[in-house]
Amino acid sequence: MASNLKIDVQDKDLLVTLREFFRLILEQEDISAIFVSQRLPMKNTIMPALVTDSKTLDRTDPLAPAFPINGAKLLSRLTRKSSGEKIAAVLRPCEIRAFTELLKLKQGKTDDLIIIGIDCLGAFRNTDYFRFVEKNPERSTELFIDSVLSGKGTTAGGIDLAPACKACEFPIAPNNADISIGLIGIDVKNQVLIEARTSAGEEICKKLNLSETKKTAERKTAVDNLVAQRIEYRDKMFAETRDTVDNLEKLTAYLAGCINCYNCRVACPVCYCKECVFVTDVFYHEPSQYLHWAKRKGILKMPSDTLFYHITRLAHSSMACVGCGQCSNACPNEISVMELFRTVAEKTQSAFGYEAGRSLDEPPPLSVFEKDEFLEVAQT
Amino acid sequence: MNYLYYPGCSLEGTAREYNISTRSFMKAAGIKLTELEEWTCCGASAAASVSPLLSSALPAINLAVAESMSQTENLLIPCSACYLNLKNVEEKARKEPGLLKRINKVLAEKNLNFKNRTKVRHLLDVMAHDIGAEKVKNLIKKDFSHLTIAPYYGCQCLRPYPVFDDPEEPVSMEPLIKATGALVHSWNMGGKCCGASHMNTKIDVGLELVYGILKAARGADAIVTVCPMCQMNLEAYQDKIELKYKENLNMTILYLPQLLCLAMGMSEDESGIESNMAVTKTFKEKMKKLPK
């Protein structure tokens, strides 16, 4: 189905080329807006934005190593109901995967949406990014791209990728992206790979009159190597995390810094409840209850229910966790939330042969009943 | 208890000791046997292979004679082949009225009429159920507790009509054997086929079957039988079996009433044991040395 196309890089400037590509898309008759990361005027901030004026696209910066928010959640707001107009969205793979999970939960629609995936080169932690960009306010993104795509590594100015990105084995957009922009293993000085993966994607590409190309072995090797490297990191992370939280006491210690700020929940792209149960009356206990609990063990950590909160979130959301790392990014007390979530998610998802964000055709495991599932549980 | 008695041809010849011992046993048990007047051959297995009507008419002649002699007494038959032939007519004539008519057409030649009223009883049936082990026990004078006896029933008293015993796993001899104090050999060959007339026509097949039986009887002191053909097949070919299978399976073969007569302390004349073709030395010695 997918057809492989290319765009030629103008003046060896990848960013300019991409901006031009997005402009062509926005100028399509039926596309009213494009959702893409923009460099905002103040303080070098990178944020997703909904762009309707193609002139503003020269501040578009989809490859900056900044990832302040997972765009899936925002896209869900844009598509929960039909606006009657079509938009295109440029997303990182983990954003597309999170959006896929939200789609399964009826939190968005794809009817009027073109998803443009782009090879993800990774991002720094929020705080790291600001340090990085301060050093090179003008060409920071170009520096980063050069470093990564030329094989010099992801470290730039002594700053490395966020752990979530280092452990991410999905640098390429998943199959339900309509168009995928390929950079890894591509000679980006000269061309960029454009894959039209769906009929909607094909249609747009046809209008753009892109020339055809072939997928090269170099790309495959580069992607495979990258994924292998990430998996190695990831598995090490799993092992270490497991070691750190393998009993209740250790887990309590791991989460000791939690203050019930619920930032991680807000940052999480797949936490979709309108109002979380943890902010309802259920957890405003009677004063006597706090005393009762305190008496039982002689001490009660305040705020209470922090462990319960994280366990509940693991129960509710680990099945949909895409590992984007926004939870860790959001934590004021530097709890490694992402590591815990991914380690647990790996188990819960593999128990059902499920992989969050892989395909819209796979229903969330807890919504389907299969009578031959977990027979060993039934037998004991 | 009195019975009409049909000895059958074999009991006049090759199975004379069966006849002798049956009569002795019955006498001791206080039972009067009245031999059927002018009884004739039942047709054995031959009649059925030659003519179906004849195979019914020959037994019916004897049943008709029995009816003429007594209305109440059962007809006792020791020979299983004769028993089955007569029983067959009893059963078939009841189920097929047409057959009864045809038989009587034949029997008219002999001025006989067959109404099918006589009850045909096998000797073993009478011994096991009418007389019973309890009664036999009272007549036993010798202690055979050093003997192990293998009960061999053969086919025709058990099948196809399961009248008095389980046709697959017969047991009716066991209480009688135990009444003598002897142990019952545990085997499952009691109801198996001895090859019948194969010994005369297809001897290799016959030998194979008997070999199987004798082999399974190893460990017993004697096999007891209730059928002349079985008795003959088991006792008369032991040397041929030894020759063919290179195994000495010599075994004492007795008729069941013979065993009981011996246990009652009867003489050789009364038990007819001198006519038996297979009585081993060991067995004879054991007979002499009874436990106290």
Added chain:
Amino acid sequence: MNRLQPVRIDHTVSDTLAEIKDKVCACIQCGTCTGSCPNAFAMDITPRHLWRMLLMGQKDEIFTSRTFVLCSSCYYCTLRCPRGLPLTEAMSDLKQIAAKEDMIPHRPSTRFYKCFMDSVRRHGRVREAEFISTYFLSMSATDPLLPLKYASMGIRLLQKRKLALKNPLQKMSERSLDVVFKKVEEMENQI
């Protein structure tokens, strides 16, 4: 057993077998008879196979086999047949046909029975010595050495007073069943 050329199945069954076929046509080919038969080891075709051939009208094959003569009338199959078919009886029906048609391969058996019945016809009861000697005589063309195979047996029986040798070829006796045999023959020929 497989033949290259498939057997053409023809429904017309010879009349001689029709009556026997009726007896076994409710057969369900369950194989109880075969599994029960003590003589199956010596048979060239199994009893179940024999009944099937009967239903398929393969008369020649039936009578070239020695299966039915190997039936020793133990009645195991009759006892166990779930359809209650008179299988032992059907076997002896086949023997009767073989006897009537005096089929050469089955002579040892059929002649044996015939001599036996002759003895019964003459005396009302069987005279074992007489019938054995006529049997040997009737088989002398086929198997002249047959008497020798049983010679030692005869002697042992004599020793045990089990064989009466007197009047081997006596006249018809008082108990003669000749009239009965004649009547039966007359009636059976009518049908």
Added chain:
Amino acid sequence: MIKKIGKALVVGGGISGIRAALDLAEFGYGVTLIDKASHLGGILAQLDYQFPTNNCGMCKMLPLIDRDSSSQYCLRRGLFHENIDILLSTQLASVEGEPGKFQVTLDQKSNPVDPSLCVGCGKCIQVCPVELPNCFNEGLSTRKAIYLPLPHAIPNSYRIDGNVCTLCGACVEVCPTDAVKLVDEGRKKFSILIVDDELIVRDSLKEWLEIEGGFAVEMAQSGQEALERLKEKKFRLMLLDIKMPGMDGVETLQKAKEILPDLHVVMMTAYATVETAVEAMKIGAMDYLIKPFDPDVLIPKIVKIYEELNVSAGLTLEVGAIVLSPGNSYFNPADGKDTLGYGKNPDVITGLEFERILSAAGPYEGRLVRPSDGRPIKKMAWIQCVGSRDFQTNADFCSNICCMYAIKEAMKAKERAQNAGYELDAAIFYMDMRTFGKSFQRYKDLAERCGVRFTRGRIHSVLPDKESGNLVVRHASYSGKISKDAFDMIVLAAGQRPALCTSDIAEMTGIELNSSGFPSTRPFSMSGTNQNGIVVAGTFAGLKDISESVTQAGAAALLASRVIHASGGGLALESGPAPIYADVSRENPQVMVVICSCNMASGLSEPEKLAENIKADPCVKHVLFTDRICTTSGWENLVEMVKKHHPNRLLIGACLPYLYARNLKALGEEVGINPRLMDVVDIHTPGFSDVDSQDPEYFRSMTETTLKMSIAKLKYADCASSVHAENSVFQQALIVGGGIAGMSAALAIADHGFKVDIVEHEKELGGNLRWLETTIEEHDIPSFLADTIAKVEKHPMIKVHTQSTVIASAGQVGQFFTAIEENEAPAVINLEHGVVILATGGAEAVTTSYGYGKNKKIITQKELAQKVNADELDIRSIKTLVMIQCVDSREEPRNYCSRVCCASSIKSALQFKKENPEIAIYVFYRDMMTYGFMESYFTEARKAGVIFIPYTINKKPVVTNENDSIFITAFEPIISQEIKIEPDMLVLGTGIIPTLPPSLAQTFGIALDQDGFFQEAESKWRPVDSLKEGVFACGLAHSPRNIPEAIATAEAAAQRALRILGHEYIPAGRISSTVRSSLCSLCERCIDTCPYGARTLNEDGKKVLVNSAMCQGCGLCAAVCPNSASVIEGYPMEQMLEMIDAAIL
């Protein structure tokens, strides 16, 4: 509750009886359900696992609508329904009257143990000296003379087996509540006359029966004297010798019967005169005894006679209709020629016995060990058709269910072995593998893939191997090869026999029996008998699996209901006032805790401490101890306590919580506390779960935890006494399809006074029956069809829309809105209806196999039938005819049996043989599916000379065309030869495919199975329901079936529909889910998850709605909802958290 006037009697409380009773009760009739046993459930009480789930699912039969009117716990434990009176240990004694107005008498057996006093402590069992085989475990374990007939029944009290009780009185002494009243005055009044000429016989009999049996005994030494005595005194039983001088036994019997016609006589005989005794039974003796007598045998036999005669007769009822469902009995393989060693070898067992071995409540606690020596079973065989398809045991029938249960047992056994860490070798020896039901073939294939060995061949004997103790099976392969196989255990598929009471019931009711002694039904009916108003259900008329039994029970209920309705039942309504409870919603919780101490006396050392700990919770106002709450007096004490202290919540700690459902309801009405604010918890089991630990401290803490959890539960219990809005019902039905199933369903509903619309897409009604001439039983189909069509067309309540199709439908149970389009005069009609029945039928499958279409001589079964009907076929000119069965069937993708093709072939073969005896007919088959009594036609066809040749899926017959002739070449496995036949005609049995359009299924929101048939809610327990309440299916749309079977599904579906149509409003269940829309994120997971289709999105997609009548309160929606937007009312989150908190204390 609404009650209709009109009452039915259901005889037999197995699943069929329960189904019929529930169906009638749910419609609103009063039902009296009786069972001979002391518990409900019939044989299912003994069966733990059913295929295809390999689990139990009996509770799925419980009402889904208005479910608060019945019990909602494990149905194997017991049943309660407002409209059903359950009488146990009760038998039908007589039936008089006419349809609509029968007078029935019932006999109820008394029990020496008073259930209102028995606390189930089990002390009596410990002291009872009599030990005997336990029939619950099929004799594989033992029990005492005082026992629990069904260990898990609720309520449960001990019973005494009067047949074996020695009246020693030990139980009376130990009983703490004086529940046992052993002294049976009845026996002393039961006078027995012994007649024998031998003094010694008379004396010993008198001694045994008087001293050990407790009877009144007199003697006579001759027939003459006996007659004199009979004139003087009314004896109940006479023991009569046969051979006596002077007047013999038979003559005495005759004369005695003249004097005392009610006298029961048992003959005494020697072995030799058994036949005379049998003769005597024909002239009125009830039994005989063979001399010499053994007192251990004789006394129980007389006691048994006494027990049978001494039931307390006399309960009379008037009922409109009678459903007979007393089940069936089983062939005892030890009877007759026992060639398989049953009864002789303990490791040869029946299928039912193996079910008990599999059961965790069975003799070996579910371990796979053999009875003889307790060794683990490594190799095991099932032998099929024992006492079935066997003339030797007068069984010219198939027993229907054995193939499937053998496969299930094999699968279950393999699973057990795997759990124990080894692989079981399981072999099934069969004649034909009769996988004729829906999904059966795939289940068998699955078993084969799991390694169950299937060997074709009938096993005739099983012999023990003396050395190993194993059981040796000899069997012959088709080629004649004899193989021997040794097994650790062998399971026999014992065939069906009529219920023991069949002939008695037939005599009482006048229903006809078939030649095998089972009740026979009217042509084209599975349930109707020759007696109007008396119908049969379940296995009474022949063994059936659960699904068929439940279906047929539904049909039986329908027929019964029709008679009741016709005689005026159902016209009047009466409803009782709803109870009024005090409103305590503004009060603080005040919990009274009552602890039953009788079972904890030994375990609890400091009750004060327990009370103190519990009282720490300020909501707990009283903690009281009492005992024997389960007895009547104990309960009365408790009621007094409640009245005295006026709590607003009540917690009882006792043994068996389910026991109290009815009591709590009554108490609530009496004292005004809503039963929702009362709870009973089992404090017995948790404390003793660790039996070895008799540590009082442990026991106290377990009890405390249990109680505290329940206190938390009560604290937060919903005290609003409001009831959910009821859902109104359009009392009208829509039936899609006007074949025989659709018409039968329509008539069934319309006859109850409800309007029915039939939508048929063809021009005429009748469906497949229009091309069928006769059934295999030679019933005339065209006249039956004409009759049915006339009834439908004339019926004032039925409107037929021919040449019409359903185009759209919306709504839910009770309220459907459907648009249909009439094609002839194009118009759209809108219908409002409460239920819909899909009867869209099926068709003969088309094929291209075996050269079909290439030669005129090759036709399908339907074409054959059409040719015959049109007289286009000169049967006399056909010399040879070949039929091939299972064309494209029973293999993927159409891997199911179509059930009718084998019968159809046999029917045609018999017809042709009749008209042309010279014709040669060869039928190529894989397994002949002549299940049940159809087997006799298979036999008949063989007798008629039809030759059946088996083939396997790997070696199918080959059809070739040569110059206009066709040849069939196939391998004949028995003669081990290729055979070649040149037929004049080849008939292909291609089977049935459904014609239920997927779009229609989607319209009504139901699922189709992988073959396109209707997907039942549950194949066994809810066979005609869809998961979506209010949508049913029947006939060929449901599954392949013959005509009476299709009609049975139609009647069952109609009965299910009537449950709904019979009410103007559907009451919602007390426990129902709801949505807090302000919290709801509209992720719709609850909608996908709800198994009952009770949730929908509202029109503008902004709200999730719950249909409270369809919601079963299962809680899946609440579990799947992450932020408790979906909740089960009355179960708030705080409650659960506090209960958990109490539990982990």
